[in-house]
Amino acid sequence: MFDKLQEVEKRFEQIQQSLMEPGVANNQERYRGMMKEMSDLEKVVTVFRDFKKTRNELQGNKQILETESDPDLREMAKEEIGPLEKRLGELEDGLKILLLPKDPNDDKNIILEIRAGAGGDEASLFAMELFRAYSYYAGQQNWRVEALSTSPGNVGGYKEVIAMITGDKVYSKLKYESGVHRVQRVPKTEAQGRVHTSTITVAIIPESEETEVKIEQKDLRIDVMRSGGAGGQSVNKTESAVRVTHLPTNTVVYCQDGKSQHSNREQAMKVLYSRLKQAEEEKSRKEASDARLSQIGTGDRSERIRTYNFPQSRITDHRIGLTTHAIDAVMGGALETLIDPLVTHHQAEALKQQTQA
Secondary structure: OHHHHHHHHHHHHHHHHHHOOOOHHHOHHHHHHHHHHHHHHHHHHHHHHHHHHHHHHHHHHHHHHHHOOOHHHHHHHHHHHHHHHHHHHHHHHHHHHHOOOOOOOOOOOEEEEEEEOOOOHHHHHHHHHHHHHHHHHHHHOOOEEEEEEEEEOEOEOEEEEEEEEEOOOHHHHHHHHOEEEEEEEOOOOOOOOOOEEEEEEEEEEEOOOHHHOOOOHHHEEEEEEOOOOOOOOOOOOOOOEEEEEEOOOOEEEEEOOOOOHHHHHHHHHHHHHHHHHHHHHHHHOOOOOOHHHHHHOOOOOOOOOEEEEOOOOEEEEOOOOEEEOOHHHHHOOOOHHHHHHHHHHHHHHHHHHHHHO
């Protein structure tokens, strides 16, 4: 591990030197690539340098115990050894995590898709509330949320909402949100006060570039139509909504929330590229023949990754057995309560597999 860390530090220093050379900024593509690589390496190098400093301090204190006769010096060294050993262990664990093979999609923006499942109107209302929670969380991360398509529910909420979230390492934080989310609460329309169970499905799709997926123009059918539902003065006045169908896979993307037909078509193509890329990756891993179904499930009440129980103010993530009673904070955007433990769990599992390999 330490040989690899020394190589990383050496590479980091090489890039620093290269960036100081005159004229390097003239080639903007190369310059941006070097800046990104340096930024990625800097996290590892900073921890590695802290590790080396702590290790040297620990060795220095141990040497004092072995060679010094002054009782005060020996006592000071003895007191510092314990905390330094603890700190060194924490830094070593952190370095192991930083050196884990990186998910190639972690730096990407995402397409967020939320759909109401079982539960009718109540599912639509919760779909809107969860989308709002993701939007609040995105704002805290300095990410940008752009709705691409919304389909309103019968009494409010969303039957479906598709949005683009752009920013720093969006996929790395939200990739574990894919699946069935179950909500248990008393609907506003329930006169008897009985708790109902509803579900929504969430899909987190990493954004793909056009170069990553080849689409032939002859394989596309593009339809334009009037937008439907609430959406401002322009809605229903012009044929600005766009539906793109990829004929070989029968993948359909509909976008209506943009201000023009051009913007809706552009966003629809982004979603299409990302869906097809995801399907290719799922197929190559042989996890499922239908990437959409394998990721979000059927929406049946028995399937779930997480349960939101409002009467008990409790959220349970069934994958890692995590329970929190901070449901109001989470729905207000404090999703790190759920996301951070998931990231830590998957990192621990990856470390375990690496050790066993």
